Amino acid sequence: MKVAKTILLCSLVQALYAQPESLDSLKKPIELSEVVVLDQSEKDPALDFYKSSRQIGVENIMTRMQGISMIRRGNYAPDLVRHGMRNGQVGITIDGMQVFGACTDRMDPATSYVETNNLKSISVSDDDENGGCHSANIAGGVDLKIKEPVFGSGFSGAVGGGFTPNGKGYNGLLSTTYANNKWAINVNSVYRKFDNYTDGNGNEVLYSQYEKINFGTNFRYRVNKNQIVRLDFILDDAYNIGYAALPMDVAFAKARMYGITYHWYTKGFFKQITAKGYYNYIDHAMDDSKRPDVPIRMDMPGQSKTWGAFVEAQTKSIKTHSLYSKLEVFSNFRHADMTMYPNTSSEPDMYMLTWPDVQKTSSLYFIKDVITLNAKSGIVVSGKLQIDYNQIITEEGRKYMEPMGYEGPSTYVLPSLDVEFKHALNKNNSFLIHAGYASRGPSTSEQYGFYLFNAYDGYDYIGKPTIKAEQALKADLSYQLATKKWLIESSLFGYKIQDYILGITATDYDGMTIGSNGVRVYDNVSSATLYGAELAVSVEIYKWLDAMAKATFTRGILEDNSNLPLIPPLNGLFAFKANYKSWEAMFETEFASSQNKINEQYGDQKTPGYVVNNLRAIKTFRLKSSALNVELGVDNMFNIAYRNHLDWGNILRIGRNFYVQVKYSF
Amino acid sequence: MKTYFLKSVLAVFAITVLAVGCKKESTTNTPPTPTNPYAGLHEIAEMPAMGAGVTATLYMGEEPFVGYNRVYVVLKDSVTGELLMNAKITFQPMMDMGAMMHSAPWEEAKWTESSKAFLGSSTFIMPSMAGVWTLKVMVQNHSSGAQGAATFPITVMEKQEAMLYSFVSATDSARVFVALVQPLNPTVGLNNFELAVYKRKTMMEFPPMDNLMIEIDPEMPTMGHGSPNNVDPVFTEMGHYLGKVNFTMTGYWKVNVMVKDDQNAMMNDNGYFDITFQ
Numbered sequence A: 001m002k003v004a005k006t007i008l009l010c011s012l013v014q015a016l017y018a019q020p021e022s023l024d025s026l027k028k029p030i031e032l033s034e035v036v037v038l039d040q041s042e043k044d045p046a047l048d049f050y051k052s053s054r055q056i057g058v059e060n061i062m063t064r065m066q067g068i069s070m071i072r073r074g075n076y077a078p079d080l081v082r083h084g085m086r087n088g089q090v091g092i093t094i095d096g097m098q099v100f101g102a103c104t105d106r107m108d109p110a111t112s113y114v115e116t117n118n119l120k121s122i123s124v125s126d127d128d129e130n131g132g133c134h135s136a137n138i139a140g141g142v143d144l145k146i147k148e149p150v151f152g153s154g155f156s157g158a159v160g161g162g163f164t165p166n167g168k169g170y171n172g173l174l175s176t177t178y179a180n181n182k183w184a185i186n187v188n189s190v191y192r193k194f195d196n197y198t199d200g201n202g203n204e205v206l207y208s209q210y211e212k213i214n215f216g217t218n219f220r221y222r223v224n225k226n227q228i229v230r231l232d233f234i235l236d237d238a239y240n241i242g243y244a245a246l247p248m249d250v251a252f253a254k255a256r257m258y259g260i261t262y263h264w265y266t267k268g269f270f271k272q273i274t275a276k277g278y279y280n281y282i283d284h285a286m287d288d289s290k291r292p293d294v295p296i297r298m299d300m301p302g303q304s305k306t307w308g309a310f311v312e313a314q315t316k317s318i319k320t321h322s323l324y325s326k327l328e329v330f331s332n333f334r335h336a337d338m339t340m341y342p343n344t345s346s347e348p349d350m351y352m353l354t355w356p357d358v359q360k361t362s363s364l365y366f367i368k369d370v371i372t373l374n375a376k377s378g379i380v381v382s383g384k385l386q387i388d389y390n391q392i393i394t395e396e397g398r399k400y401m402e403p404m405g406y407e408g409p410s411t412y413v414l415p416s417l418d419v420e421f422k423h424a425l426n427k428n429n430s431f432l433i434h435a436g437y438a439s440r441g442p443s444t445s446e447q448y449g450f451y452l453f454n455a456y457d458g459y460d461y462i463g464k465p466t467i468k469a470e471q472a473l474k475a476d477l478s479y480q481l482a483t484k485k486w487l488i489e490s491s492l493f494g495y496k497i498q499d500y501i502l503g504i505t506a507t508d509y510d511g512m513t514i515g516s517n518g519v520r521v522y523d524n525v526s527s528a529t530l531y532g533a534e535l536a537v538s539v540e541i542y543k544w545l546d547a548m549a550k551a552t553f554t555r556g557i558l559e560d561n562s563n564l565p566l567i568p569p570l571n572g573l574f575a576f577k578a579n580y581k582s583w584e585a586m587f588e589t590e591f592a593s594s595q596n597k598i599n600e601q602y603g604d605q606k607t608p609g610y611v612v613n614n615l616r617a618i619k620t621f622r623l624k625s626s627a628l629n630v631e632l633g634v635d636n637m638f639n640i641a642y643r644n645h646l647d648w649g650n651i652l653r654i655g656r657n658f659y660v661q662v663k664y665s666f
Numbered sequence B: 001m002k003t004y005f006l007k008s009v010l011a012v013f014a015i016t017v018l019a020v021g022c023k024k025e026s027t028t029n030t031p032p033t034p035t036n037p038y039a040g041l042h043e044i045a046e047m048p049a050m051g052a053g054v055t056a057t058l059y060m061g062e063e064p065f066v067g068y069n070r071v072y073v074v075l076k077d078s079v080t081g082e083l084l085m086n087a088k089i090t091f092q093p094m095m096d097m098g099a100m101m102h103s104a105p106w107e108e109a110k111w112t113e114s115s116k117a118f119l120g121s122s123t124f125i126m127p128s129m130a131g132v133w134t135l136k137v138m139v140q141n142h143s144s145g146a147q148g149a150a151t152f153p154i155t156v157m158e159k160q161e162a163m164l165y166s167f168v169s170a171t172d173s174a175r176v177f178v179a180l181v182q183p184l185n186p187t188v189g190l191n192n193f194e195l196a197v198y199k200r201k202t203m204m205e206f207p208p209m210d211n212l213m214i215e216i217d218p219e220m221p222t223m224g225h226g227s228p229n230n231v232d233p234v235f236t237e238m239g240h241y242l243g244k245v246n247f248t249m250t251g252y253w254k255v256n257v258m259v260k261d262d263q264n265a266m267m268n269d270n271g272y273f274d275i276t277f278q
Helices: A012-017 A020-027 A049-053 A058-062 A395-404 A444-448 B002-021
Strands: A035-037 A068-071 A079-082 A091-094 A119-124 A141-146 A154-164 A169-179 A183-194 A210-224 A227-241 A249-265 A270-287 A297-315 A321-341 A350-372 A377-392 A410-424 A429-440 A452-454 A459-462 A470-482 A486-505 A518-542 A545-558 A571-580 A583-592 A610-622 A627-635 A657-665 B042-049 B054-060 B067-077 B087-096 B106-112 B117-124 B132-141 B147-154 B164-168 B175-182 B189-199 B213-220 B231-235 B240-247 B251-260 B266-277
Touching: A058 A068, A058 A119, A169 A657, A297 A350, A350 A395, A350 A444, A350 B251, A377 A395, A377 A444, A395 B189, A444 A518, A459 A486, B042 B132, B042 B147, B054 B132, B054 B147, B067 B087, B067 B106, B067 B132, B067 B175, B087 B117, B117 B189, B164 B266, B175 B251, B175 B266, B189 B213, B189 B231, B189 B251, B213 B231, B213 B240
Parallel strands: A091 A141, A459 A518
Antiparallel strands: A035 A119, A068 A079, A119 A141, A154 A169, A154 A657, A169 A183, A183 A210, A210 A227, A227 A249, A249 A270, A270 A297, A297 A321, A321 A350, A350 A377, A377 A410, A410 A429, A429 A470, A452 A459, A470 A486, A486 A518, A518 A545, A545 A571, A571 A583, A583 A610, A610 A627, A627 A657, B042 B054, B054 B067, B067 B117, B087 B106, B087 B132, B106 B117, B132 B147, B164 B175, B175 B189, B189 B240, B213 B251, B231 B240, B251 B266
16 A cells, blocks of 8 residues: 555655654654645744745655656656656545646646645655545555644734745745634735756756746635535646746646535544545646747647545544545546647648547545554555546547547546555564555546657657556565664565556657657557665754655666666655754755666666755744744755756756745744 | 624635636537528529420539539429439530630439439539630430430639649550549548549540559648558549548648559659648
């Protein structure tokens, strides 16, 4: 279940950025998944070190989580990778809601439509609190939990702003909460603007700008002692986003998310029942109007609408069992098109659908039983059955895919099963063995994508309407040592994916995009294998000084022993965090090895390793019932010119980057 | 009191959220279905077919053009006005250029119930500018046994995108005409692609050419790409060849046509049709 991540003591991130109290609690081996807590105690800004000190994107936090890497196509909206797997293989939900981006080129993963300011926590795989069913995905999943105002907390809030000279980045944030014992409301907003940044060689990186505004509000009402209703709304509008590694930018990316949740807390058989309904709409416009030289002007707008509802229930402990189950239905509609404007006005525009009005309707049932064997051992068994029903719902859309083999709706029956055994050898040592089977249906692009240009390998990609589901066997073994001062976790993980979905070159097809290398059609290849290891260590050196280190190694190969593309190199970080009175300081070293296990046919290039150092200090001035936080820091302090293997297009990351951030909390 | 408050809060919340997020969509009305079976056709004229005891009304699929024209003939009894369905109808297209005259390929018109008319074709091979086109409709009235004819003057225009091209065969130096029969209304995706091929035997005889080998290759010249999954036209009957062309997007397409004889010897490899649609 908690794929590979299980005994995670706290991740570094957690140890460093979350409150000290949680560090202790996490050392108990019962807390098995990695959770980054973002919204703890707004009253005490010193405690939410990372989040409060800087308005950075969600991705900057996730990338510090164990096993997580990011594919970067620009300086915005990176695409999550876990253990070398991505889109479809990793589930991403926002507070349990399914959110599907509206960009055919994955320039807007769901994570790009929320800000840390909207969130309470980020968890990898499922955590016991929420249940959820990400463990049934091939490579687990990430849930970003929306903030919820706490009853009885009165009036509180925070206002802040920051500036970074490299890229002339500004940000501002506002968050207010009012809560009595009956109802609670939170309103939060973030604005961020960033110009082109300068890399470690002193060169301006063109098309690395962006601007965004995010607004979120949550309302909770205590219907009675045991029932709470909650309403959530998130608006996220980004404009003028450059994608340095792509031939096109984004004029706007807009999301509207709505959720209504009802909680029952009971004393009977069920401990808690939650029902939720949600809807989200995403409108995305890709264009090349800012690019001076293009063979042909084009724009590629896309829309995605998703509604869904689920009911989840957690039972009390019944003898040695504790059951969780979830029933969910959701439906996603996606449309994307492309218009090309010939350079001579006498010729008409060219228009095509690139996601030809695709509807995916899914229903799933997930059940998990946590069984306590004895004081030292336990077993968790879980299973999921998901049925996907995919089709093209317009006559126009069908015309595009019929020549590619579309014959009508397709149904995917997707079972998953997981078994996990954990055992404490003694007070300090424990281990966990996990094995599972998971399957996943194709993504919209893999099944119905129509000439989607992939800038990484330079091919246009076409979906295969009759493509088969991927099936994976997965296993991992984790070992944990936890003492008062030390927390060490190591794990090995492996995946064997059958019917692995990959683009296969269609030599008789012409590339549509001018300058493309040709066409690849998604298809199932017999198998792919991924395996790797993770290590995380944290230690309390002194009361005032913590240190941590973490590293992940991943290897991916296809059946013919060629390398899987876009596999992250060995990477990780070291960090020291000091806390002294009202001062805090952190020194962080990010590193990645070179990646020479590459697949050039799929666009990989050899990438050198790097070491980048960051330093930050924060001073809290305590006032009567409020606090002022001032932070100064520098990322990439030695101005290293570097890029990660997963950064597309040889685009270097930002060079030396000072910043100042001020926040006033009341 | 409490519920009133809750409702108010919910309402305010809902309004705020909806106001920010709503998007209107418009609906389109479907046009009423026509009742006149000839409503979609282009009427040329009505005139008596002298001797056959009928009045012939001549329609074309659209305004006559250089290329394969669908020709509809509606016959009515001159006396009773009743629709005549049992007749043999042949054509004689004629171009009078003053100094010379020539005909054009044509196909006998057969009764088609769906059109409520006799449907045949005439493939005009040049526009009216060079001379005067007429189409002689010859009627053999099977119900009365009478025969007659009517000659209609036709104004043939050249379409912006040619629907016909000709070449001199590399194998036997004959003049060959290739006309595009389908698609009439091209769309994205697979379209029927039908050609009619005729040979100029004499100035008056244009017999259909059967059993040729035809290959097509669509391309988008602006973008420099083609499309996959096309089906080369194969011989059906009377000089017609039916295949499929796949247009992967709207815009300007050029469908290249290669014609070989039944021995697979190249007759012509540089013909094409421009097809533009939105």
